[in-house]
Amino acid sequence: MVPLGPPPQAQEASPVQELAPVTVIGHILDIGAAGRTTIGREVLEGFPRGNGSVNEVLDVLPDVQLRDPARSSLTGGEILPPDVSISGGRAYQNVFTIDGIGNNSLLDPTTRNPHSVGNVPGHPQEIFLDTSLVEEITLYDTNVPARFGGFTGGVVETTARGPRKRYGGNLFFRTTRDGWTEFHLDDADRYDFDHSNTASRQPRFEKQHAGISLDLPLTERLGLLPAYQLLHSRIPLAHLGGYRDQIRRLENYTLKATSDLSPDDLLDLTAVYSPYRSDHFIPNALGSDFRIEGSGLLSALRYYRFFPAGDLDLRAAYRQSENSRDAPRHFRSWAATDTKDWGRAAGSDYSQEGGWGDIEKTQRTWQFKGDVTLAPLLAGPAEHGIGLGWDMENTRGTYDRPLTTYDYRQARISPDIVCGEDQFACEEGEQFFTERKVYRKSSTEATITQVALYAEDRARFGNFQALPGLRLSYDDFMKNANLSPRLSLSYDLKGKGRTVITGGLNRYYGRTLLTYKLREAIAPPAAETRTSHQNRLTAWEPAPFQGTNVHRFSRLDTPRSDEATLGLDQSLMGGRLSLKYVYREGSDEFARQYGPLQPDGLRYYRLTNEGCSRHDSLRLSWERYWPGHSLALNAVWRQTRSTNTDLDEIINEEEGEARVWFGNEIVYLGQLPEENYERWEGKLTYIARLPFGLTFTNFTKYTGSYRDVANTDEEKPVPEGERRIDPGTGEEIVESLAVYERVKRPDALTFDWKLAWQRELGPALLALNAEISNVFNSRIRIEEGAGYRLGRQFWVGVECFF
Secondary structure, X not given: OOOOOOOHHHHHHOOOOOOOOOOOOOOOOOOOOOOEEEEOHHHHHHOOOOOOEHHHHHHHXXXXXXXXXXXXXXXXXXXXXXXXXXXXXXXXXOEEEEOOEEOEOOOOOOOOOOOOOOOOOOXXXXXXXXXXXXXXXXXXXXXXXXXXXXXOXXXXXXXXXXXXXXXXXXXXXXXXXXXXXXXXXXXXXXXXXXXOOOOOOOOOOEEEEEEEEEEEEOOOOEEEEEEEEEEEEEEEEEEOOEEEEEEEEEEEEEEEEEEEEEOOEEEEEEEEEEOEEEEEOOOOEEXXXXXXXXXXXXXXXXXXXXXXXXXXXXXXXXEEEEEEEEOOOOEEEEEOOOOOOOXXXXXXXXXXXXXXXXXXXEEEEEEEEEEEEEOOEEEOOEEEEEEEEEXXXXXXXXXXXXXXXXXXXXXXEOOOOEOOOOOOOEEOOOEEEEEEEEEOOEEEEEEEEEEEEEEEEEEEEOOEEEEEEEEEEEEOOOOEEEEEEEEEEEEEOOOOOOEEEEEEEEEEEOOOOOHHHHHHOOOOOEEEEOOEXXXXXXXXXXXXXXXXXXXEOOOOOOOEEEEEEEEEEEEEOOEEEEEEEEEEEEEEEEEXXXXXXXXXXXXXXXXXXXXXXEEEEEEEEEEEEEOOEEEEEEEEEEEEEEOOOOOOOOEEOOOEEOEEEEOOEEEEHHHOOOOOOEXXXXXXXXXXXXXXXXXXXEEEEEEOOEEEEEEEEEEEEOOOOOEEEOOOOOOEEEOEEEEEEEEEEOOEEEEEEEEEEEEEEOOEEEEEEEEEEOOOOOOOEOOOOOOEEOOOEEEEEEEEEO
16 A cells, blocks of 8 residues: 655655544435435445346345345346336436436337347436446435436436546456355246246356456546446257257446646546346247347546636536347248148247347437526625536437338148248248238437436525525427426524535426427237238238337326425434434326227327326434444335336237236236335345455344335236137137235345455555345345345355555
8 A cells, every 4th residue: 555644855854743532424425314424435445246246236225125136046147227216216217427418319218128129128227337447436316406307216426436646557356156146036937947948037157257457547637547347147948859058248448537627627527328228038949049239338528617706517428228129030930841840849839930130229418508607706704616517419329220121920721732932930831820910110219309408506694504495497309498496495403514404495307308298100910911922822811910009109298206305413322323303295297198999909008298197205324333343224214106107018929018907906017006106125235344454344224114015917808808719628718917906015125245355466565355145145125027036146256456
């Protein structure tokens, strides 16, 4: 380590005045009632990293919920960051930033199904920055300042670390696998899980996480930080009598440059390229390999200038992201025969092959923003800190299916058939297809320009402080102008910071997603049929096609959330106790309105503002720091009610969106009531720096019992539903749907540990790490469709600082 203080010569030349010792009380999370929490390097380095995403670290904070398929016993090989809900908000209605620049995707951020015929999975974030490159994370969950907008949940500010003032670097490698993991499953699911041929059940996986970063001080005023990280997952699955690997791969290429142009000028450059790819196949389908790609690019320039009258902070950025699929163009479901026998190995009457064609979605954004902070002004007995700013974003989204895709079904055995020119959808002297779905080529684009102006004040009068703010935003897509008033108040009872009462009244407006307009342009699939005449194929002819939803876009109001908070910060037992109540009411939220089935076989629906929600939470936290030890406790009771949970279209491979029974009504899956709407939750984070270079971190999480909406694995007939005769048995088959009910989930307690050992080896520092999640192997039911949380899991790693 570099010693602090002046060099020895200076110490001898100047007498040193010995000061009285000062006790510094720190907070590892700094959770306060005001609504701003900062997670610094101590937590980032000590917290069990999992897949190394920023979102996973947020789990230490109160009223933050993660939906993480990588923690499910069914899908332990996945690597994407979990979705985050903040203060009851939806995962796609948060603001994510990297060095002050937006990091939100407007392209289907809740879509997850890789087998959707007409869409590609997305994510609320464009770039997934690895925590090894993060200096600090700041979360605003309530009383969010007026300089932020475009959310009804919260704001997550990520600051990438800059180059250090001396040459050095960091190199690390971590790994885990199924052999180091315990899986919790229902007994009835064990066989299907162990012999899985689908990525929705992953009995085997292996993950590697590695990275390197270099600190390059080129001059006294200029430094560079180049870095690379890789997160790789291999998932072997059964496929056509053998095993095939599905791959997940996430990379970070980062370059950060910092230049002190003068004592008053700072210039920063941030460039991040974050490509993600996942390789899939359709279960038991020959030649069905396809690739999902989701890359993100960010290039940002920041200029900071100090003036005696205040500070000027200017930022300009270009962002680009892509969600695309590279897949075989057509899908064919042959009858399993001696010449097409690969389906028989899977016990099927069909031998399938191919895929559903290429799709590419892109988002390109220019962003320009500026902040002016004036020097404190005195007006009578009050002191004011005025802040002004603007933010402009221009985003262009595109959707493109470059070629028409055919999905061939209903193969007919015909030993005398003559295929003629159609050798693709017909097998000479054996069989031919009588039906096909047509997914026509289509492309569209939509552009949205969003402009915002804000003004805020930090007014102090004695022990009283007020933070009023006003934000005016406009977008030319929905053509809505929205005015967001913000007000946060605090009163220090004795002027010493030991007892501070806070409160706030705020309005937030959400984000407009380009996906609404892009989905409207997706051509609905058509159906065609044919037969044979005198052993020759007839021409394809249009046929009725039922069960597809068609999107209709309309101008809407911007979703908004009104918030009221009341809190207390109190010094207690050498630490700080915080108590806060939060009330939020969401209005004009986006929801879908379904129409009846039309004569053309299509079911039209449109987006409306009929969604609403309410969130109440009561939060309690206490933090304390001792030399070498840090402790943070927090607990929250929350209740969230909502008319709908997300916007994603849940697609069934055959018939469009699934319908289910709930109570005595038939509803769509997207219309089921809000899950997990009331619960207690407690979290404890403890970090200890021990002798012999050891560091120990414990993260304990308690979740109280709650009610959920779940599939009962039962089915119920549909009145006046479709009926047909089974050609094999002659019995009548009646249409039936799955039954969903409210169920009670038990409480749960988990421990996650990390143990690190460091030792100096000459000029380098070597660290060995071991992480154990769910230490005591608790069996915990998580959200519907994901089964149980992973049992005990080990990560091991090595890291070198030089």
